[in-house]
Amino acid sequence: MDGTGAASLLGAERLSSITDLPAIIAQLPDEARWRVERLFSVDAATARTEPPPEMHEWLSRHFGSVDAVRAQRVVRVTNRWTLEGTLFSRLRGRRPVESDRHDDVAREVAATEGGPFCSPETGTPASVWGRIRGSHAITGANAAAYDGQHGVIVLEQHDPLAFDTDTIVGLLDVGRAWADRSRQADPEASAYLLIWNCLWRAGGSVVHGHAQVLLGRGAHYARVERLRRDASAYRTAEGFPYLPELVAAHRDLGLVAWERDGATLMASLTPIKEREVLLIGPPGMDERDPAFANVLARTLVAYRDALGVRSFNLALLRPPLGQDATPDWADIGPMVRLVDRGDPGSRSSDIGAMELYAASVVGGDPFETATSLREALAAS
Secondary structure, rough: OOOOOOOHHHHHHHOHHHHHHHHHHHHHHHHHHHHHHHHHEEEEEEOOOOOOHHHHHHHHHHOOHHHHHHHEEOOOOOOEOOOOOOEEEHHHHHHOOEEOOOOOHHHHHHOOOHHHHOOOHHHOOOOOOOEEEEOEEEEEEEOOOOOOOEEEEEOOOOOOOOOHHHHHHHHHHHHHHHHHHHHHHHHOEEEEEEEEEEOHHHOOOOOOEEEEEEEOOOOOOOOHHOOOHHHHHHHHOOOOOOHHHHHHHHHHHOOOOEEEEEEEEEEEOOOOOOOEEEEOOOOOOOOOOOHHHHHHHHHHHHHHOOOOOOOOOEEOOOOOOOOOHHHHHHOOOOOEEEEOOOOOOOOOOOOHHHHHHHOOEEOOOHHHHHHHHHHHHHHO
């Protein structure tokens, strides 16, 4: 496809909200509907309340109307194979929260300029074999490692949001060069992972723009290995490769934002938190391939500029190095998961007991996310 990722179903265009999901699925052609139902369990419920008159003005101000609180549509989606599940409640996104609006993010970023990562060759340890230098980044070793091979990729710009497409493409290049060099030092290590926690809201302990890279021994990191096992179980039980089926289901529902040369960007139907998107490449594709790297770079720019995201988590998941074509990993290509972590000025955490121990609760709408990214990428 040439990049629009438009919905393949007229009904999905007419019904374009997560609250309409059961009706959207019901209108799909049989084959598409069966595929969605193989992959997902979907249920809708109405939460009913009776607010006292004393609350009416407050509820109208924060939630739009009293009736919106009296009858609240909730949609629950569970991936039958990965058991990732999300409860969509539109009113959750409107909850009043206390926010330190005086804590201007730009001011806080500027206040940390001059820290260790601003001079990475003297402010970060080196790996025992040295550093990788790219056009927009340099690597160091993580001073507080949580695996035998754990590095940081320090971006040239202090402001973590001051990136462009070249920065992101270069990040993938430097990360992979670090992994290949680390593997030379430890040939038994092959489980490569790249993560980026942008700002404190997303768990970043250093403000300066940086990502982290790991190379583990043995089985892949637990959730990447779980993806492989779930994909294998799906193929065994249903006779189809899992990730292409997942992409096709999102396409049929109108949740694909962009497709080109085998790489697909889509808003997740079971997001771990707000506005999660997935970028999935075909098996055998290298994450540095322009068809993948350029879409990721443009997506991050649109995430920041069109969606207004200021704090995010990103993870690059891929088969262990050298095992792309092995039977265990033959159905898995590169995948990026990207999620909005909310307002950096807010004191309210976006993750609580539900997310840790039950299922994610999300106030946003993946149909809106897909539409916003589709329009932004088409215009860029």
